[in-house]
Amino acid sequence: MSMPRAVRHINETRTLEALRRNGPMSRADIARELGVTRSTASALVASLVDIGLLTDAPDGTTEPDTEKRTGRPGTRICVNAEHAFFLGIEVGVGRGSVAVVDLSGKVRATREYRFSLERTTPQKVAELVAKDVRKTLAELGTSPQLRGGIATVPGLVDFAGHVVRAPYLGWRDVPFLDLMRAALPEVELVGLENDANAVAVADMQMTPxxxxxxxxxxxxxxxxxxxxxxxxxxxxxxxxxxxxxxxxxxxxxxxxxxxxxxxxxxxxxxxxxxxxxxxxxxxxxxxxxxxxxxxxxxxxxxxxxxxxxxxxxxxxxxxxxxxxxxxxxxxxxxxxxxxxxxxxxxxxxxxxxxxxxxxxxxxxxxTHLGREAPAIGAALLLQHNLFAYDEELLFGG
Amino acid sequence: MSMPRAVRHINETRTLEALRRNGPMSRADIARELGVTRSTASALVASLVDIGLLTDAPDGTTEPDTEKRTGRPGTRICVNAEHAFFLGIEVGVGRGSVAVVDLSGKVRATREYRFSLERTTPQKVAELVAKDVRKTLAELGTSPQLRGGIATVPGLVDFAGHVVRAPYLGWRDVPFLDLMRAALPEVELVGLENDANAVAVADMQMTPxxxxxxxxxxxxxxxxxxxxxxxxxxxxxxxxxxxxxxxxxxxxxxxxxxxxxxxxxxxxxxxxxxxxxxxxxxxxxxxxxxxxxxxxxxxxxxxxxxxxxxxxxxxxxxxxxxxxxxxxxxxxxxxxxxxxxxxxxxxxxxxxxxxxxxxxxxxxxxTHLGREAPAIGAALLLQHNLFAYDEELLFGG
DNA sequence: TATGTTTGTTTGCCAAACGAACAAATTAGA
DNA sequence: TCTAATTTGTTCGTTTGGCAAACAAACATA
Incomplete structure (x- = not known):
C-alpha cells in the first residue's frame, strides 16, 4: 500500500477502535482521542460513513450525561452495528456452541449443540455443526451481511487451519478448517483458533x-x-x-x-x-x-x-x-x-x-462468561482482525 | 508529535535499523529494503547525514562482492559509529563488567571488576563501579560522545530503577539507579535492567x-x-x-x-x-x-x-x-x-x-557470548532504544 | 564505440494532516 | 431578553512528505 494511503488506513482503524471502545462519540471527541485536529477527524468520519461502517447515533441513545456545561453539543456518531456480522463456532468435547456478533461487538445470537464423540468423525462433526449454523443464521435472517467465521477447537492449531492435536477430541492432524469449509460453503471461514485464546478475546472485549x-x-x-x-x-x-x-x-x-x-x-x-x-x-x-x-x-x-x-x-x-x-x-x-x-x-x-x-x-x-464464550470470542476475533493493523500508539497524544 | 513528522521519524528509524542490520548499503538498497522510492531514500539519508548519524562508507570497506554484473555502482553509506557511544554496566555476584558500544553496535571497550559482597553496601558498589567506568572511559578518551548508560543486576527491577529483589546480592528495595547516578554524575544513566534481559539483547544483536x-x-x-x-x-x-x-x-x-x-x-x-x-x-x-x-x-x-x-x-x-x-x-x-x-x-x-x-x-x-554479555547487552539496549519507535512493518512492501 | 543497466538526483504531483477562521448551537450571566 | 463565552463542525489555504517520471552519471558488455 502506498504510504499516504496507509496512514489514512491506520487512522480510520483507530477511529473505529475508539468508537467500539467508548460507544458513541462526537467528532471532537474522536479528534481528542486520536490526537488529530477536528478537521481531520471530520474527514475520517466522512470516509467511514461513506463506506457504511459508521452512522449518526440514534437520538435516543443514552447521552453520557457528563456535566458538560457550555458550548454547542456535538452530533454523536457510532459504529453501524448492522453493517457486518461475524460468526464464531466452538467445537468442544461432545458439545459446542455457535455465536454471531455484529460490527459493534454485540452478541446477536448464540446456540449450543451436542454430539457424541465416540460415534463420529471430524467430517461428521463439521456437517453437524454446519446444520446448527444454518439454523442460527436462519433465525437471524441476515446471511447477506455475514462477513465470515472462525472456528475453535480444544487443542493445538497451526496457521494453515489444521488441528495438530486435540487429545480429548481424539483428533490429530485433522484439516478441520477445510472440512468446515466443505460443509459450510456459504460462509467464508477464515481461520481456526484454540478455544482458550478465543475465551481470552471474549473476556477482554466484554470486561471493562x-x-x-x-x-x-x-x-x-x-x-x-x-x-x-x-x-x-x-x-x-x-x-x-x-x-x-x-x-x-x-x-x-x-x-x-x-x-x-x-x-x-x-x-x-x-x-x-x-x-x-x-x-x-x-x-x-x-x-x-x-x-x-x-x-x-x-x-x-x-x-x-x-x-x-x-x-x-x-x-x-x-x-x-x-x-x-x-x-x-x-x-x-x-x-x-x-x-x-x-x-x-x-x-x-x-x-x-x-x-x-x-x-x-x-x-x-x-470469569462471568457463559459456555458460549469460545464461540463469541472467535467471532470477536474476526471482528477485530477485519480492520486491525496491529495497533500501536504511533501518532497523536 | 505531529503526524507527518512522525512518519518521517519512523522512516528515519527504519533506515538506521536497516543499516545496523546489514552494514553499509547504497541508497538504492535502502529504498528496496524499506519499500520506498529511491528519491525518498535519498532524502532520508540526507537528513540523517545532516544530523551526523550516517556517513559515506570508507572506500576500503569490504564490498560484499555479490556478483552484481552491470550498472552504476552505488555509493555505500553506513552508520556513523563515532557519533554516539553507549555505556553498559553489569553488577553481578561479587563481580561485574563494564562495556562501551558505539552507534554501529560494535563493542569498543570492556572491563571486568570484582568486589566482595560481604563487606560492602550498594552505595559502595556503585562507587566502586563508577571508578571502573571512569577508567574505561579514560582509556577510550571519548566521554563527549557518550549518550548514556544502563546498569544490570541479577534480580527484579522495577520501572523506577529500584532493585526490588536481588537475592544473591542480598539486596531488597535498593534504589540502585539513584545510587549509581550519584556516584557517576557525568554519565546520564537512563535505566536499570535485569541481567538476563540484557544478555538476550546482546545475543539477538550479535547472532545473525x-x-x-x-x-x-x-x-x-x-x-x-x-x-x-x-x-x-x-x-x-x-x-x-x-x-x-x-x-x-x-x-x-x-x-x-x-x-x-x-x-x-x-x-x-x-x-x-x-x-x-x-x-x-x-x-x-x-x-x-x-x-x-x-x-x-x-x-x-x-x-x-x-x-x-x-x-x-x-x-x-x-x-x-x-x-x-x-x-x-x-x-x-x-x-x-x-x-x-x-x-x-x-x-x-x-x-x-x-x-x-x-x-x-x-x-x-x-551461547557463544563471554562474561561481559550483560554489560554489552545493556549498552546495546540503550543504543536500540534511543532511536526506536516500537518497530512494526507498517509501510512499504 | 555503442548499448544496456543500475544509481542518484531533480522536478512536479498528490494525499493527508495541520492551522486558522467562521458560522452554528448551546449555556451563563447581566 | 440580550449578550458573552464556549464548544462544535466545516471550509480553505498551507505544509509535510512520499511518489513518479525523467535524466545524467558510472559501470559492464559486445
Missing amino acids: GARKNVVYLLLDTGIGGCAVADGKVLRGNNGYAGELGHIIIGDKGYSSSERSTVDGSLESYVGRRALFARHDHYGGRSERISDFLTALDAGEKAAVATLDDWTKQLGRGLASIVSVLNPEQIVLCGPLAPLFARGEASARASLGAHLLAGSHVPQLSL | GARKNVVYLLLDTGIGGCAVADGKVLRGNNGYAGELGHIIIGDKGYSSSERSTVDGSLESYVGRRALFARHDHYGGRSERISDFLTALDAGEKAAVATLDDWTKQLGRGLASIVSVLNPEQIVLCGPLAPLFARGEASARASLGAHLLAGSHVPQLSL
Whole structure:
C-alpha cells in the first residue's frame, strides 16, 4: 500500500477502535482521542460513513450525561452495528456452541449443540455443526451481511487451519478448517483458533477496564490456557504457546497415565479426570462435576480432601505461570472453575507459598462468561482482525 | 508529535535499523529494503547525514562482492559509529563488567571488576563501579560522545530503577539507579535492567539470523531468564516476567531451603548451590564449577550421577517453558551452561519425555557470548532504544 | 564505440494532516 | 431578553512528505 494511503488506513482503524471502545462519540471527541485536529477527524468520519461502517447515533441513545456545561453539543456518531456480522463456532468435547456478533461487538445470537464423540468423525462433526449454523443464521435472517467465521477447537492449531492435536477430541492432524469449509460453503471461514485464546478475546472485549497482561486458564477435561502479554495473545513460534495445562509441576499426577496427558503436568493434577481419580483415591465417587460439587457441598470427607489437593496443586501451577509471565490478573474459566470458588483461600495460600516472599501476586478471578464464550470470542476475533493493523500508539497524544 | 513528522521519524528509524542490520548499503538498497522510492531514500539519508548519524562508507570497506554484473555502482553509506557511544554496566555476584558500544553496535571497550559482597553496601558498589567506568572511559578518551548508560543486576527491577529483589546480592528495595547516578554524575544513566534481559539483547544483536521467539536461561547461582516473544522482551505487568528459575517443577529441590529460593523451583534443582548440594549428596565435593567439571571429566561416579540428575531436572523445566512459550530456540548461558554440553543427550531426552508426543521441540544451544554479555547487552539496549519507535512493518512492501 | 543497466538526483504531483477562521448551537450571566 | 463565552463542525489555504517520471552519471558488455 502506498504510504499516504496507509496512514489514512491506520487512522480510520483507530477511529473505529475508539468508537467500539467508548460507544458513541462526537467528532471532537474522536479528534481528542486520536490526537488529530477536528478537521481531520471530520474527514475520517466522512470516509467511514461513506463506506457504511459508521452512522449518526440514534437520538435516543443514552447521552453520557457528563456535566458538560457550555458550548454547542456535538452530533454523536457510532459504529453501524448492522453493517457486518461475524460468526464464531466452538467445537468442544461432545458439545459446542455457535455465536454471531455484529460490527459493534454485540452478541446477536448464540446456540449450543451436542454430539457424541465416540460415534463420529471430524467430517461428521463439521456437517453437524454446519446444520446448527444454518439454523442460527436462519433465525437471524441476515446471511447477506455475514462477513465470515472462525472456528475453535480444544487443542493445538497451526496457521494453515489444521488441528495438530486435540487429545480429548481424539483428533490429530485433522484439516478441520477445510472440512468446515466443505460443509459450510456459504460462509467464508477464515481461520481456526484454540478455544482458550478465543475465551481470552471474549473476556477482554466484554470486561471493562482494559488489562494488558492477563492469563486465562480454561479448566475442563484438559487444561487450556492463553497468555495475553502487552495486549496481544502470545502465540510463540508455531502458534502453540499458552499450553498451560502441560507445565510440569510434579512427578506423576493423580490421573492414570494416558496418551493425552504428560505425567506430572498441571493437567494430570487438576484436570477433570485427575479430579475424579483423586476423589476415587479418597474413597469418594463422582462422574460429573456436579456430582463432585454436590458431595463437596454436603461436606463429604473424600470430596473435601480432594478439593484440598486440587487447590494446592493449582496453586503450584499458578506460581509457575506468575514467575514466567507476571500477569496483572489470572482468569479462571471452564466447568471446573467453581472448584476454585470453594477452595479459594487454600489455592491462594499455595500460590503464595510457591512464590518468593514479597512477589507480586496477580488478581485471581472467575470469569462471568457463559459456555458460549469460545464461540463469541472467535467471532470477536474476526471482528477485530477485519480492520486491525496491529495497533500501536504511533501518532497523536 | 505531529503526524507527518512522525512518519518521517519512523522512516528515519527504519533506515538506521536497516543499516545496523546489514552494514553499509547504497541508497538504492535502502529504498528496496524499506519499500520506498529511491528519491525518498535519498532524502532520508540526507537528513540523517545532516544530523551526523550516517556517513559515506570508507572506500576500503569490504564490498560484499555479490556478483552484481552491470550498472552504476552505488555509493555505500553506513552508520556513523563515532557519533554516539553507549555505556553498559553489569553488577553481578561479587563481580561485574563494564562495556562501551558505539552507534554501529560494535563493542569498543570492556572491563571486568570484582568486589566482595560481604563487606560492602550498594552505595559502595556503585562507587566502586563508577571508578571502573571512569577508567574505561579514560582509556577510550571519548566521554563527549557518550549518550548514556544502563546498569544490570541479577534480580527484579522495577520501572523506577529500584532493585526490588536481588537475592544473591542480598539486596531488597535498593534504589540502585539513584545510587549509581550519584556516584557517576557525568554519565546520564537512563535505566536499570535485569541481567538476563540484557544478555538476550546482546545475543539477538550479535547472532545473525533474527529469531522472533527465543528463551534465554542464565544458569548461575540463581537461574535467570528472559523470554523474547515476537521479537520483544516479555516484561509482564510489573516488569517481573521471565523469572524462569522460579517455576515449580517438584517438591523440594536439592539445595537446602533458603530464603533466596522457593522449594521445588527449577533453581532449587539446577542452580549452583543445588548442584554442589547434590554432588555432596552422592559423596562428591566441589566448591566451584571448575571443581565439578574436573571431577566429571575424570569420570567420578558422584559427579556423573549429579550431572544425570541435573540434566533430568533441567529437561523438566525446559518442558514447562516450551509449553508456555513455544520458542523457536532456547539459549543457555552462564557459568553452568557447560554442564549442558556434557549431558546434552540426557537433557534432551528428559525434555522430550515431559512433552506430549509430537510436540515441537525448540532448538537448544549454548551461547557463544563471554562474561561481559550483560554489560554489552545493556549498552546495546540503550543504543536500540534511543532511536526506536516500537518497530512494526507498517509501510512499504 | 555503442548499448544496456543500475544509481542518484531533480522536478512536479498528490494525499493527508495541520492551522486558522467562521458560522452554528448551546449555556451563563447581566 | 440580550449578550458573552464556549464548544462544535466545516471550509480553505498551507505544509509535510512520499511518489513518479525523467535524466545524467558510472559501470559492464559486445
